[in-house]
């Protein structure tokens with residue numbers, strides 16, 4: 584299958600729903616090892632993103648991702664805004680030129696998104712950041728030749744859960760050193776919502 588304009592619109596809306604529902608939870612996670620604003624940051628950003636995408640009309644997935652990127656970059660303070668913004672901008676560029684997006688193109692987009700996140704934040708997999716979800720998701724996508732909703736959901740979920748046992752090397756949580764162990768990484772939880780939402784959209 585291909586990711587169509589309507590899939591991409593639904594993806595952003597569903598992600599926003601999960602983030603709004605879990606806004607307090609995300610902030611509580613960030614209160615434990617950061618500054619307590621991750622839920623607020625993401626809720627503001629995705630609410631604005633949905634405001635933009637639902638009031639515009641699109642002929643390509645790329646343009647949707649671009650609007651999401653611009654909105655997240657301009658409306659979200661904190662580390663997560665520029666990082667998610669960069670991710671969507673890189674995905675937008677990678678899928679440009681076609682109305683809908685093949686599995687192969689999407690996989691390339693996720694790879695470019697990760698490169699952008701690394702370029703900006705200088706983290707690597709295992710540093711207890713959202714890369715700990717994005718990177719296993721990329722590996723899973725690369726192993727498959729078509730979208731597989733269940734493995735996407737499962738991979739993102741177990742990757743998110745695995746951030747609990749890890750010591751933070753990057754982001755605010757890194758200040759806590761060993762004391763960051765035993766807590767989930769907030770950005771990995773919001774990234775899990777992102778990919779779980781995509782999995783749900785793929786099943787519709």
Ligand code: ADP
Nearest residue numbers: 621624661662663704706712713754769770771
């Ligand atoms: P801030 O830390 O500025 O308050 P948020 O609370 O919104 O921003 O986002 C924190 C999340 O951002 C972390 O949980 C982590 O997943 C992610 N993050 C922080 N720094 C980096 C980085 N250098 N590279 C990748 N992800 C990062």
Ligand code: MG
Nearest residue numbers: 617618620621
């Ligand atoms: Mg924070």
Ligand code: MG
Nearest residue numbers: 618620661662
């Ligand atoms: Mg902050």
